[in-house]
Amino acid sequence: MATAFRRIMAHSISQSSTFKCGIGMRNFSRVSRRSFAVSASNYSNENREFLIVGGGNSAGYAAKTFVEHGMANGKLCIVSKEAFAPYERPALTKGYLFPLDKKPARLPGFHTCVGSGGERQDSEWYNKNGIEVLYEDPVVSFDQYKQTVVTSSGKILKYGSLIISTGCAPVRFPESIGGNLDGVHYIRDVSDADSLISSLKNAKKIAVIGGGYIGMEVAAAATGWNLDTTIIFPEDRIMPRLFTPSLASKYEELYENYGVKFMKGGMIEKLEAGSDGRVAKVSLKNGSFIEADTVIVGIGARPVVSPFESVGLNNTVGGIQVDSLFRTSVPGVFAMGDVAAFPLKIYDRITRVEHVDHARKSAQHCVNSLLTANSDPYDYLPYFYSRVFEYEGNKRKVWWQFFGDNVGETIEVGNFDPKIATFWIDSDSRIKGVFLESGTAEEFALLPKLAKSQPIINKSKLKSALNVEDALEIARNSLLSTTGSI
16 A cells, blocks of 8 residues: 555656756656666566666665665665675775785675664675676667666566666776786775786785775775885875865874875876786876785766766766756666766855765665656755775874865864864855864764854864864854854
């Protein structure tokens, strides 16, 4: 009865809606699901009402939401290019890379949804809940009219509603400049991380190309292996899209204390092999070079939109354009996670977010929109974090969180021993974003409240704060004055 009610309500929503995105006005169908009639012998999947393409974080959290609605058993199929059930991908550049004597993370320990405190969903969990999972068989073609996809092995899969969860793929250097040499690594899945670990076991000098998330987290893990490590990047500081110059300098000093070297302003000319065919050095455009027997490339990622280009792409931020319920322009087809270009309600712009927090939350919102009469727009608050140097035996661990938008004037409080906080404040003295290193659970919990409510704060008082705790108390009082509660 409940299932019938959900179906009736999902189809009773009005037929169309529009929203404004950075590339103009588009119409998105309000029909959540489409009916279909199939011959049992024509298709390779047994579960054909719902199909998720992609086996990453979002797929795992979507599966959990289907189960919670009682709509998974015998209805849901997931098709994945990976060999494992969905897992918490951030572990691959953190705990997974720890040396073997420092208790590295391994599957099944970090299957979704343990990252958010949920149940560990290993392959047996999917079997138990009647979810069909097709492993190591990525989708290569898509027919929106026949409501089918075809996998690399030639399987034809039928669906009633389709969720695209293909995520991103690492940006790679061309083969012509050494991008595919032995010893050159890119990290996206377990097999990539396993290959890197094999190299780290015998490595003497490593070069990490890229000063963003991947670069900083891999370099931190490499310090546990006591390896000669150099980070190369073209910018003037690490994490330039988030860190202020002052903040970056403090983290750079910390990394240098662990023996990590920085090559700022480094533009890659080519990766060169030694006599054995393995990478031996990184040559820069200024004529210098860095010796390295192992190279990790972390220079960004691109959304995997193929073979779904026909559902509508966003050429500004990349990815597949969706509305606030994660519907594409094709009826019955949704997209979620890293690949989705969606309306960021709080800042009134279209964006695409490559982060596990959005992967989880977008999956839950997408499935709820599909299965129920929910028409509440996705209201996401940008959130980023990193945890590094957490291997066993290390005393100085790093754990920072950021919420909001890093625009406006910045005020930094604290001496990084270990705490430091940075506030981004607009011209109206409203808090737009906040960063905190080494906070307590209570302090971290305050950050999203500040970024969401954007209270007016006394900048002079904040600048005169004696320490991070004092600054957060000033911010807490500003929030209380604005909202009447914490």
